[in-house]
Amino acid sequence: MLDSSTLTYILGGVATATKATAEDVQPLKEFLSRYPQASKPLNEWHALQHSYFAQWDNTTCQLADIALAVGFLHQKSKEAQITSAEELELAWSLIHHALQSNSVSQAYQTANRSAQGFLAVPLCSIVNNGNIELIFRLHVWLPDRQRGAQGFEIHSHQPFAQSWILAGTGTNHTYSVNSVKCKEQATHAKYALSWSSGGVADKAYKTHQTYSKVVNTRNYVVAKLEGSAVHSRDASYMIQSAEFHSSEVDPDSLHATLFVFDSSQGFFHDAPVLGPKDMESDTHYRDTCKLSPSFLARMVECVRQWEVCMGRGRKHEQCGERLNAIEAFSKAQRLCESPSIAADLRVYRQRAVDKLTMLEDS
Known part of the structure; x- marks a missing residue:
């Protein structure tokens, strides 16, 4: 309700x-x-x-x-x-x-690419005194091999977060992070995060950002992988406030989620990013993407339909229903041939073609 x-x-x-x-x-x-x-x-x-x-x-x-x-x-x-x-x-x-x-x-003009590699489309943004109260976004990792700033994969969030998987598969890695006194013992340093919407970056969250910046605090830590969980379509998972994690998505695959930050379910003000021990800072500009939210939504919907067709094809194949399998894989192939998205989904088209070739040769 x-x-x-x-x-x-x-x-x-x-x-x-x-x-x-x-x-x-x-x-x-x-x-x-x-x-x-x-x-x-x-x-x-x-x-x-x-x-x-x-x-x-x-x-x-x-x-x-x-x-x-x-x-x-x-x-x-x-x-x-x-x-x-x-x-x-x-x-x-x-x-x-x-x-x-x-x-x-x-109204959006274009989506923006985050430091973690996904393209973000803001759907709801409630910010109170520079702190996130509620943020809801569409996140899309494209099959373009762009997966974010290397060395800064491990990060935490101020608010509680939850993700619902729309398409594709992603792996969420979680880490234990403990402080150490000297740099030589450390695997990472903590970086403080700030945002800009056109002026000087500060710690107040910006809905429509032009860039984000992380600065080395010289607080050194050891990060240890504690667990990894694979999440695919229709699954959901939560990330607690200040919990260190990273997301891994195959560079040749599309992965899409609906993602919420909700401070009413947990908020921790000091939520750093982990990065290289010897860097001073890193700036990530958000205006590198020229793709519209409309285009991204079409891509996500196409892959969702492709997944259904491929799943049906595999079931028919397992049951020995060759003609039905060919029909399903052929539909999956055609989904990826629309002129507006064909270039971006050629990997998906090829996966369907490979299944058809196997059936035709059998």
Whole structure:
């Protein structure tokens, strides 16, 4: 169930993240004011909203969809509830549809590439006195071999975080980190993180960043790998505040997640990045990506459909249903041949072609 109070809270953050105007948001506020104490399933809210907003412009409808999806997953996270594959599919379908809107996508201009290598699309941003209160983003690692700043993979977050896997496979590594007195004993140094949205970088979080900077604090540590967990489609995992971790994604594969930072579930102000012992600082500029959120959403949806087709093909193959397997793998191949995304998904197309070749030769 999703409360109207949660949707009202989320709406301001969606407006900030999407750079929506007051005129775009006002109809949503008026709609929610009609249901001050309501608690409804996601699909009921969706039907109500789209009936109410039938006379409004496309932007307002798409903002409503983003707020619904973010509010739903935020509430599931706070209540520590498992999100089913069907629920995640519905939430993603709302976000995917909204990001295809020209008005919403153009407001973002382009996605930005983080120091960890993924492309980030902000969906909700609530920051209080420079500290993250609630951040919700789409994260996409493209099959482009770009996987972030080497040497700075291990990091921690101030707020509690949770990730829902939309497509592909990623590995989350967790570490124990202990201080040492001398540099010679250390594996890493702690770096302090700051952000800029155009001016001098400081420790106040910025929703729309131009660059981030880490500075060596000369606090030396030993980092030891404690565990690794592989996560794939429809799975979810949590990262506690100040927990050191790193994400690993195959450089030739797409991996996409919906990701939330939520300080109400934990916040630790000193959450450093680990880096080389002998560097002074490192600056990562966020404006290197020329890809639109709309394009990224299409890529994610294509790979999600590709995964379904490939899974069906493998099942048919195992059951000896050769013609059905060929049909499924052929559909997977065709999904990757759309002119707008073919170059970026050629690895996926080839994987489908390889399966077809094996079947034809058998």
